[in-house]
Amino acid sequence: MKMKCFSLVCAFTTLLFSSTVFAAAPIKIGALFAVTGPAAFLGEPERNSAKMVIDEINSKGGIKGHKLELVAYDTTGDATKAVQLATKLIKDDKVVAIIGPSTTGETMAVIPVAEKEQIPLISCSAGSKITDPVKKWVFKTAQNDSLAVGKIYEYLQKNKLTTVSILTVSDGFGASGREQLKTQAAKYGITIVSDDTYGPKDTDMTAQLTKIRGTHSQAIICWGTNPGPAVIAKNARQLGIKTPLFMSHGVSSKKFIELAGEAAEGIKLPSGKVVVADMLSASDKQKKSLMAFVKDYQKHYKTEGDHFGGHAWDAVNLIKSAIENGAVTAAAIRDQLEKSRAFAGIGGSFTYSAQDHAGLGKDAFILVEIKNKDWMIVK
Amino acid sequence: MKRDLFLFIGFAFLILLAPQLFSGGYLMNVLVFVGINTMLSIALNLLLGYAGQISLGHAGFFGLGAYLSGILSTSYGVDPWLAMPLAATVVGLMAFFIGFPILKLKGHYLAMATLGLGIIIYIVFNETVELTGGPSGLSGIPNLKIAGITFDSDVKNYYLIWTATLMVMLFSLNLAGSRVGRALRAVHDSEVAAQVLGVNSRILKVQIFALSAIISSLAGSLYAHTMTFISPASFGFNFSIELLTMVVIGGLGSIYGSFLGAALLTLLPEFLRGANDYDIIIYGGLLMAMVMYMPGGLVRGIPALFRRLVTTKKGEAGHA
Numbered sequence: 001m002k003m004k005c006f007s008l009v010c011a012f013t014t015l016l017f018s019s020t021v022f023a024a025a026p027i028k029i030g031a032l033f034a035v036t037g038p039a040a041f042l043g044e045p046e047r048n049s050a051k052m053v054i055d056e057i058n059s060k061g062g063i064k065g066h067k068l069e070l071v072a073y074d075t076t077g078d079a080t081k082a083v084q085l086a087t088k089l090i091k092d093d094k095v096v097a098i099i100g101p102s103t104t105g106e107t108m109a110v111i112p113v114a115e116k117e118q119i120p121l122i123s124c125s126a127g128s129k130i131t132d133p134v135k136k137w138v139f140k141t142a143q144n145d146s147l148a149v150g151k152i153y154e155y156l157q158k159n160k161l162t163t164v165s166i167l168t169v170s171d172g173f174g175a176s177g178r179e180q181l182k183t184q185a186a187k188y189g190i191t192i193v194s195d196d197t198y199g200p201k202d203t204d205m206t207a208q209l210t211k212i213r214g215t216h217s218q219a220i221i222c223w224g225t226n227p228g229p230a231v232i233a234k235n236a237r238q239l240g241i242k243t244p245l246f247m248s249h250g251v252s253s254k255k256f257i258e259l260a261g262e263a264a265e266g267i268k269l270p271s272g273k274v275v276v277a278d279m280l281s282a283s284d285k286q287k288k289s290l291m292a293f294v295k296d297y298q299k300h301y302k303t304e305g306d307h308f309g310g311h312a313w314d315a316v317n318l319i320k321s322a323i324e325n326g327a328v329t330a331a332a333i334r335d336q337l338e339k340s341r342a343f344a345g346i347g348g349s350f351t352y353s354a355q356d357h358a359g360l361g362k363d364a365f366i367l368v369e370i371k372n373k374d375w376m377i378v379k
Numbered sequence: 380m381k382r383d384l385f386l387f388i389g390f391a392f393l394i395l396l397a398p399q400l401f402s403g404g405y406l407m408n409v410l411v412f413v414g415i416n417t418m419l420s421i422a423l424n425l426l427l428g429y430a431g432q433i434s435l436g437h438a439g440f441f442g443l444g445a446y447l448s449g450i451l452s453t454s455y456g457v458d459p460w461l462a463m464p465l466a467a468t469v470v471g472l473m474a475f476f477i478g479f480p481i482l483k484l485k486g487h488y489l490a491m492a493t494l495g496l497g498i499i500i501y502i503v504f505n506e507t508v509e510l511t512g513g514p515s516g517l518s519g520i521p522n523l524k525i526a527g528i529t530f531d532s533d534v535k536n537y538y539l540i541w542t543a544t545l546m547v548m549l550f551s552l553n554l555a556g557s558r559v560g561r562a563l564r565a566v567h568d569s570e571v572a573a574q575v576l577g578v579n580s581r582i583l584k585v586q587i588f589a590l591s592a593i594i595s596s597l598a599g600s601l602y603a604h605t606m607t608f609i610s611p612a613s614f615g616f617n618f619s620i621e622l623l624t625m626v627v628i629g630g631l632g633s634i635y636g637s638f639l640g641a642a643l644l645t646l647l648p649e650f651l652r653g654a655n656d657y658d659i660i661i662y663g664g665l666l667m668a669m670v671m672y673m674p675g676g677l678v679r680g681i682p683a684l685f686r687r688l689v690t691t692k693k694g695e696a697g698h699a
Binding site for chain 2: 073091
């Protein structure tokens with residue numbers, strides 16, 4: 001009897017050991033995306049893209065024998081939930097890195113957790129303050145608002161437009177944009193003659209636009225995400241405002257053109273290169289990644305990939321190359337991420353360093369104009 | 380009376396023992412939020428379940444507590460232990476003065492007025508960017524410290540939050556059983572009858588409104604100091620509705636019911652997470668079923684269900 005027990009135990013332990021020795025354990029990567037709720041337009045493409053890349057890596061046999069496992073949770077855009085789920089990812093799922101969250105507010109909430117537990121966090125949200133000042137464990141793939149603002153101001157300066165009206169949405173995205181618009185204006189010799197905000201759920205902005213019309217500014221810059229800016233474009237047309245209208249990269253998806261219809265014509269905005277991937281010259285370093293992403297996304301989800309999904313694509317691929325360089329633990333992945341140089345992704349060409357965890361330059365954005373319901377690169 | 384005391388001591392014992400049973404891990408973090416939500420739903424239950432006055436703006440008081448305490452301790456360097464009562468005092472006074480005109484309203488009108496109040500507070504959080512950090516939130520709020528212990532881990536926070544929650548529970552249980560509690564229930568059933576019996580219903584309603592706001596504010600301050608980050612999105616209209624659901628699902632007019640409601644609504648989404656995209660449907664379906672089959676809330680529904688099971692078992696045994 002005793003002998004039987006002993007041999008059983010032996011067999012069992014051998015079984016246990018063999019399974020851990022032969023198949024390298026999967027590396028768990030956590031993800032927090034706002035798949036439902038008001039920020040779902042960010043979270044859904046992000047989750048889809050992350051899943052797509054991870055599936056692809058695994059179908060090719062993983063990285064150095066390690067399969068990747070994505071543990072993705074829906075934060076519904078709520079900062080409290082994001083913090084709870086980040087804790088869950090770290091303590092229960094034991095992930096080595098976290099991708100997301102989707103919005104700046106959630107990211108700011110999760111940062112203390114990531115810093116304390118020493119897990120690398122690659123945020124997919126745009127707020128400049130995520131990586132400014134630099135935090136040891138926090139990186140981001142979404143382009144800084146400051147770069148987008150710079151792109152618009154550069155164009156204005158070149159075309160000698162010096163007075164602008166700004167109209168920003170009262171949420172994290174708008175507040176951050178508004179701050180950047182105000183701080184950078186002087187550098188480009190631009191005066192902000194009126195500064196208004198609107199609510200994320202407002203359905204009519206004629207009041208603000210009527211006020212702006214009275215200021216005779218030479219350009220209007222609107223900072224928001226769908227659907228607000230589409231309403232503004234329509235209202236501006238109804239009021240017969242001829243002043244050139246600029247939007248943020250928050251609306252650089254086909255959805256905006258659909259929503260605004262005719263009123264979208266002639267609007268200019270800074271955008272990630274993904275919307276004009278096929279128009280880029282072959283010498284563009286990002287072209288290869290961009291075309292692959294667009295093609296894959298179309299194949300998997302039957303819809304166009306946008307730059308929000310691109311942020312998650314970049315994050316997964318940055319982690320992938322860190323693991324390819326031999327990193328398997330959280331600390332090693334962080335160190336490898338910081339060594340990423342000229343990684344040509346969807347959002348731009350990433351070069352992280354100890355002083356820069358945002359990793360992008362002004363070339364991450366191009367200025368596009370909406371013409372005949374499509375994007376045109378503004379030269 | 381003695382039975383009630385034993386019940387409470389037993390409950391408190393279980394709560395304080397819980398971390399030994401499932402130590403560490405993510406569940407501790409969720410249980411911290413169960414504590415905060417219990418405090419909030421008790422606050423709302425005192426107003427809605429006992430005094431019969433609805434409020435759709437309690438997330439606002441919760442948020443005010445969090446922001447006042449957060450701003451005082453972050454931007455002005457006030458000690459968190461001092462910032463919390465300061466915030467509670469300000470919120471209490473505010474609720475007291477707003478309570479006079481608002482609580483003259485009844486039914487749908489009271490619901491509308493409190494709804495408006497909650498939304499106004501939410502907008503203030505969003506728009507006063509210099510003070511609150513606007514929509515991107517306020518970060519770097521200090522943890523609470525006492526005698527060299529910093530409350531910076533889930534287990535420590537668990538004891539902190541639940542000590543506060545148990546105190547609020549004990550206080551509310553006493554209040555509910557006291558003369559004031561009886562007066563509140565009288566106002567609930569018939570304000571005219573209560574007044575005839577010598578209850579100053581107008582003052583009483585305002586007082587309980589202010590008390591409810593103070594408890595909410597306290598919960599908010601504790602939330603801010605344990606999370607160390609707050610943003611307006613956590614204090615919106617949706618959260619007011621969630622609190623209302625906790626109170627109704629748990630059982631109106633029952634302190635333990637508030638705990639059950641808060642625990643269920645906080646834990647349920649965690650258990651349903653395995654169901655991926657269907658979790659919202661299951662969640663909604665369960666809530667609907669509970670309201671339909673347990674209209675008195677969990678606190679009355681569960682014993683009733685238990686009794687029914689026992690009697691059917693007995694019945695079957697009798698037939699056989």
